[in-house]
Amino acid sequence: MRKLHTDKNNPNPKRMDAALAKPDVEDIADRITNAVMEHRLPPGIKLAEERLASAFGVSRTKIRQALTMLSREGLVKLYPNRGAFVTSPTVQEALDLFATRRLIEPEIVRTAIARADKGDLKRLRAHLAAEEDARKRGDRRTIIKLSGAFHMLLAEAAGNSFIEKLMAELCPLTCLIISLYDAPQTPACPENEHVQIVDAIERKDEAEAVRLMLRHLDHVRNELRLGEAEKQDIDWDQMFG
Amino acid sequence: MRKLHTDKNNPNPKRMDAALAKPDVEDIADRITNAVMEHRLPPGIKLAEERLASAFGVSRTKIRQALTMLSREGLVKLYPNRGAFVTSPTVQEALDLFATRRLIEPEIVRTAIARADKGDLKRLRAHLAAEEDARKRGDRRTIIKLSGAFHMLLAEAAGNSFIEKLMAELCPLTCLIISLYDAPQTPACPENEHVQIVDAIERKDEAEAVRLMLRHLDHVRNELRLGEAEKQDIDWDQMFG
DNA sequence: TTGAACTATTTTGTATTCAATCGCGCACAC
DNA sequence: GTGTGCGCGATTGAATACAAAATAGTTCAA
Numbered sequence: 001m002r003k004l005h006t007d008k009n010n011p012n013p014k015r016m017d018a019a020l021a022k023p024d025v026e027d028i029a030d031r032i033t034n035a036v037m038e039h040r041l042p043p044g045i046k047l048a049e050e051r052l053a054s055a056f057g058v059s060r061t062k063i064r065q066a067l068t069m070l071s072r073e074g075l076v077k078l079y080p081n082r083g084a085f086v087t088s089p090t091v092q093e094a095l096d097l098f099a100t101r102r103l104i105e106p107e108i109v110r111t112a113i114a115r116a117d118k119g120d121l122k123r124l125r126a127h128l129a130a131e132e133d134a135r136k137r138g139d140r141r142t143i144i145k146l147s148g149a150f151h152m153l154l155a156e157a158a159g160n161s162f163i164e165k166l167m168a169e170l171c172p173l174t175c176l177i178i179s180l181y182d183a184p185q186t187p188a189c190p191e192n193e194h195v196q197i198v199d200a201i202e203r204k205d206e207a208e209a210v211r212l213m214l215r216h217l218d219h220v221r222n223e224l225r226l227g228e229a230e231k232q233d234i235d236w237d238q239m240f241g
Numbered sequence: 242m243r244k245l246h247t248d249k250n251n252p253n254p255k256r257m258d259a260a261l262a263k264p265d266v267e268d269i270a271d272r273i274t275n276a277v278m279e280h281r282l283p284p285g286i287k288l289a290e291e292r293l294a295s296a297f298g299v300s301r302t303k304i305r306q307a308l309t310m311l312s313r314e315g316l317v318k319l320y321p322n323r324g325a326f327v328t329s330p331t332v333q334e335a336l337d338l339f340a341t342r343r344l345i346e347p348e349i350v351r352t353a354i355a356r357a358d359k360g361d362l363k364r365l366r367a368h369l370a371a372e373e374d375a376r377k378r379g380d381r382r383t384i385i386k387l388s389g390a391f392h393m394l395l396a397e398a399a400g401n402s403f404i405e406k407l408m409a410e411l412c413p414l415t416c417l418i419i420s421l422y423d424a425p426q427t428p429a430c431p432e433n434e435h436v437q438i439v440d441a442i443e444r445k446d447e448a449e450a451v452r453l454m455l456r457h458l459d460h461v462r463n464e465l466r467l468g469e470a471e472k473q474d475i476d477w478d479q480m481f482g
Numbered sequence: 483t484t485g486a487a488c489t490a491t492t493t494t495g496t497a498t499t500c501a502a503t504c505g506c507g508c509a510c511a512c
Numbered sequence: 513g514t515g516t517g518c519g520c521g522a523t524t525g526a527a528t529a530c531a532a533a534a535t536a537g538t539t540c541a542a
Contacts, residue, residue, distance in 0.1 A: 022496095025309070049524070059497045060524090065309050068266070072313040074406070081503050081524060093402060100403040103348050161334060162341040165315070166407055263526095290494070300527045301494090322494060322533050 028056055028066040036075060036086060037148055037175045038141045043088035047076060073169045075176075087176060091226050094177045098221045101170055104163055105151070105217065106210040109197070111158035113204050120157040124198050127153055131194060148175060150194050174220075181224040193219065269297055269307040277316060277327060278389055278416045279382045284329035288317060314410045316417075328417060332467050335418045339462045342411055345404055346392070346458060347451040350438070352399035354445050361398040365439050368394055372435060389416060391435050415461075422465040434460065 023031070032052075035041045047067065049060045056063065067084045070076040076084045089097070112120070127150055134142040148171040155167040193216040200209035264272070273293075276282045288308065290301045297304065308325045311317040317325045330338070353361070368391055375383040389412040396408040434457040441450035 048522095050522090061496060061498090064524090065306065068306050069309055069313050072310050082505090083524065096401045096403055099401055103404075104344065107344050160337045160340060162337055162407075162411065163344075166403075170403065289492095291492090302526055302528090305495090323535095324494065 022058060023056055025062050025065045025069065028052075028058070028062060029069050031056075032066065032070060033075060033172050034145070037145050037172050039144060039175065039179050040141075041086050043086050043176050043180050045086050047084040047086065049083070073172075075169075075172050087173070089173060089177050089180065091181075093173075094181060094224070094226055097170060097173055097177060098217060100166075101174075102214060102217055104166065105154075105213050108155050108158040108163060108167070109201065109209045109213050110206055111160065112154055113201050113206050113209060115159050116157045116201065121198075121202055124150075124153055124157070124201075128195055128198060144175060144178070147194075148172070154197075177224065178220075181226055263299060264297055264303075266303050266306045266310065269293075269299070269303060270310050272297075273307065273311060274316060274413050275386070278386050278413050280385060280416065280420050281382075282327050284327050284417045284421050286327050288325040288327065290324070314413075316410070316413050328414070330414060330418050330421065332422075334414075335422065335465065335467055338411060338414055338418060339458060341407075342415075343455060343458055345407065346395075346454050349396050349399040349404060349408070350442065350450045350454050351447055352401065353395055354442050354447050354450060356400050357398045357442065362439075362443060365391075365394055365398070365442075369436055369439060385416060385419070388435075389413070395438075418465065419461075422467055 032041070032047070041047075049063050049067070052063045053060045067076060067078065071078045071084065075087055077087050078084050127146070131143070131146045131150065134146055152164075152167060152171055155164045158164070193212065197209060197212045197216065200212055273282070273288070282288075290304050290308070293304045294301045308317060308319065312319045312325065316328055318328050319325050368387070372384070372387045372391065375387055393405075393408060393412055396405045399405070434453065438450060438453045438457065441453055
């Protein structure tokens with residue numbers, strides 16, 4: 001989704017991971033997003049500019065830009081004169097998020113059935129294999145990341161840029177919510193529901209695919225303990241002010 | 242939606258328009274967004290940093306931050322080493338946008354019916370009056386802006402922060418699309434459809450409210466000339482490269 | 483007259499610098 | 513021991529300065 005304009009004619013088009021070449025602002029934002037999705041940056045943690053700047057090997061200027069981008073996406077919150085923090089979604093935001101996903105993901109499934117070509121199906125199947133593999137290895141961190149990536153892949157197959165962009169924001173936030181409200185050690189995504197969804201899409205069974213998607217989302221949500229005032233901090237402003 | 246953290250304890254809480262006090266980054270982004278919504282900044286126009294900096298009376302630093310925010314929202318496009326330009330949506334993007342609005346606005350209407358309180362209804366009525374007034378005065382610029390604001394007001398009444406944020410992005414883009422593809426001088430929003438929608442919401446007639454909203458969106462879209470290759474610029478890259 | 487190459491100017495990208503603000507810790511009073 | 517006030521250190525906010533890139537303009541040659 002990012003990397004819209006990479007016509008740098010780079011003589012070494014390889015990934016150039018880490019600080020080999022100076023990462024651009026998008027790279028920085030992506031890597032922070034990844035760290036959040038892999039639960040390596042917990043909700044609420046402070047993202048000090050200087051610390052990030054030295055970690056990425058750039059000046060604070062670029063870090064600030066990346067942070068403003070991420071704040072617009074809702075992944076971090078900026079408090080004036082105090083700094084940037086990874087968002088810590090409230091219970092209400094968690095409920096809103098699932099309500100939104102319940103609204104748009106059925107549409108994604110419907111459109112994917114109508115528009116997905118061989119290539120899309122192939123990518124989805126390859127992804128499912130990767131998920132299966134990570135599950136076998138018990139690589140929880142990868143499982144979490146891939147679970148989100150699956151829904152992104154579907155969104156891409158549906159081909160609506162606005163919905164795709166929205167899902168790109170909701171996926172990392174879902175990871176945050178899971179990290180906040182998940183019961184200690186439940187599996188990231190119920191076993192093989194992703195497989196069933198792809199099966200239904202491939203045989204163009206719209207009603208069944210939508211049903212499975214909704215059930216899947218409900219399963220994920222029901223794993224959480226959103227029963228009020230759990231971990232969420234009290235809103236003193238609203239209580240008094 | 243913006244202005245989340247304005248506890249500046251400002252001794253003069255008035256609007257402070259223009260360059261009286263230094264505008265913060267959000268103000269700058271808001272004012273650029275407004276200019277786009279009022280068709281004062283046409284699609285495709287270049288937003289030179291220095292020019293904006295002097296116009297707002299701040300350094301380029303703040304302008305750059307505002308521009309990166311707006312680019313994340315999709316209102317401007319950034320081309321490396323070339324600058325920022327107001328987005329010029331393609332026909333495909335216009336279709337995607339209306340498809341997305343057709344998906345989420347019925348849900349907004351449904352939720353608004355379920356959750357809207359007296360205050361929401363009052364605000365909506367007041368807004369309709371303002372629209373009527375602008376229409377009477379023939380103030381086209383205000384009409385356009387208020388037409389978008391109406392849908393934002395509904396989204397706020399529905400109370401889902403994610404959907405609200407999405408609408409906050411789609412509204413300015415809709416203005417851009419209208420400005421690009423509108424037939425010369427059609428009215429901004431068909432007469433009193435907004436009034437009918439609010440009526441249906443007030444009497445909690447869900448089916449009718451949704452029907453009216455969809456019809457309304459279709460009317461707006463059908464005013465446009467999206468019949469391929471109209472004003473949209475040719476994609477030379479794809480044509481050859 | 484067209485086209486190419488070079489130079490100059492403008493504009494963007496990035497780092498650095500300096501000012502403003504916040505939070506923490508210590509001291510002191512109650 | 514609890515609470516308040518002050519000051520220092522650390523961090524963010526914003527402008528400036530400098531480097532890199534692109535555009536525009538000009539000259540010269542075919």
